[in-house]
Amino acid sequence: MTTAAQQAVYEIETLAHHEAAHAVIALVGGGTAPKVRIWQASPTRWRGWTDMTFDETPEGDEAAALALLAGAPAERFWLEAHHVPRARWPHDVEGSGAYDRQMVHECLARIPRDQRPAFHAVQGKAERLVVAHWDRITDLAARLVVDNTIHHVTR
Numbered sequence: 001m002t003t004a005a006q007q008a009v010y011e012i013e014t015l016a017h018h019e020a021a022h023a024v025i026a027l028v029g030g031g032t033a034p035k036v037r038i039w040q041a042s043p044t045r046w047r048g049w050t051d052m053t054f055d056e057t058p059e060g061d062e063a064a065a066l067a068l069l070a071g072a073p074a075e076r077f078w079l080e081a082h083h084v085p086r087a088r089w090p091h092d093v094e095g096s097g098a099y100d101r102q103m104v105h106e107c108l109a110r111i112p113r114d115q116r117p118a119f120h121a122v123q124g125k126a127e128r129l130v131v132a133h134w135d136r137i138t139d140l141a142a143r144l145v146v147d148n149t150i151h152h153v154t155r
Contacts, residue, residue, distance in 0.1 A: 006088070007044070007088070007090055008044070010079070010084060010088065010089065010090040011044070011045065011046050011090040011091070012038070012046050012145055013078055013082075013141070013145065014075040014078055014079060014089075014090060014091075014093070014096075015038050015046045015047070015048045015075075016038055016048070016141035016142075016144040016145050017074040017075055017077070017078045017137060017138070017141045018048060018071035018072070018074055018075050018096065018097075019036050019037075019038055019048040019049070019050045019071070019141075019144060020036065020074065020137045020138075020140035020141040020144060021070035021071050021073070021074030021130055021137050022036070022050035022052060022067050022068065022070055022071050022100075023036045023050050023052070023067075023140060023153045024070075024133050024136045024137050024140060024153075025066055025067040025070040025126065025129050025130070025133065026050070026052040026054070026063070026064075026067040027153065027154070027155075028129060028133060029054070029062075029063030029064075029066055029067060030054070030055070030059075030060070030063055031052050031053055031054040031055075031060070031063055031064065031067060032052065032053045032153075033050060033051065033052055033152075033153035034051045034052075034053065034151065034152060034153075035049075035050075035051040035149065035150070035151050035152075035153075036048075036049075036050045036051070036140070036144060036149070036150050036153055037049055037050075037144075037148060037149040037150070038144055038145075038148055038149075039148060052064065052067055054067075058110075058111040058112060058115050058116075061107040061108065061110045061111050062107070062108075062111065062117060062122065064103075064104075064107045065104045065107040065108055065122050065126075066122060066125060066126045066129060067126075068100040068101075068103050068104045068107070069097070069100060069101070069104055069122060069123050069126035069127075070126045070129060070130050071096070071097055071100055072093055072094060072096060072097035072100070073126060073127040073130045074130050074137055075093045075096060076093055077130060077131070077134065078138075078141075079093070104119065104122065105119070108122070136155060139155070140153065140155070
């Protein structure tokens with residue numbers, strides 16, 4: 001496999017796992033994932049989006065934060081499981097979660113201060129949930145790579 005072909009595989013697989021992790025952890029937290037999709041934005045770059053809904057409660061906001069924080073660890077986990085050296089990673093994995101982290105701060109800000117978990121605690125829990133639900137994430141990611149859009153995710 002050529003380097004360009006390897007990079008293309010790394011790009012789509014990491015993105016598919018990122019979006020799949022959002023959806024799976026949303027379901028685990030009691031939310032819904034009405035639509036997950038990935039699309040090719042340019043010859044070398046893919047984009048993705050996961051629609052998620054949660055109850056408008058402190059528990060729902062924490063579940064949303066967990067689902068949002070699951071994307072980047074899923075990318076890292078896939079890259080590390082496939083022994084991809086950091087120098088060959090298709091993009092800045094931490095940077096790919098910047099928007100998600102911004103949204104997490106908004107979710108946590110809605111939780112009353114006396115009930116609000118610390119960001120790092122939620123981040124650690126999200127990473128553990130990715131590992132615990134890795135089989136479901138990889139299953140959904142594989143379907144995303146083939147279909148690019150999945151409606152009403154239930155597994």
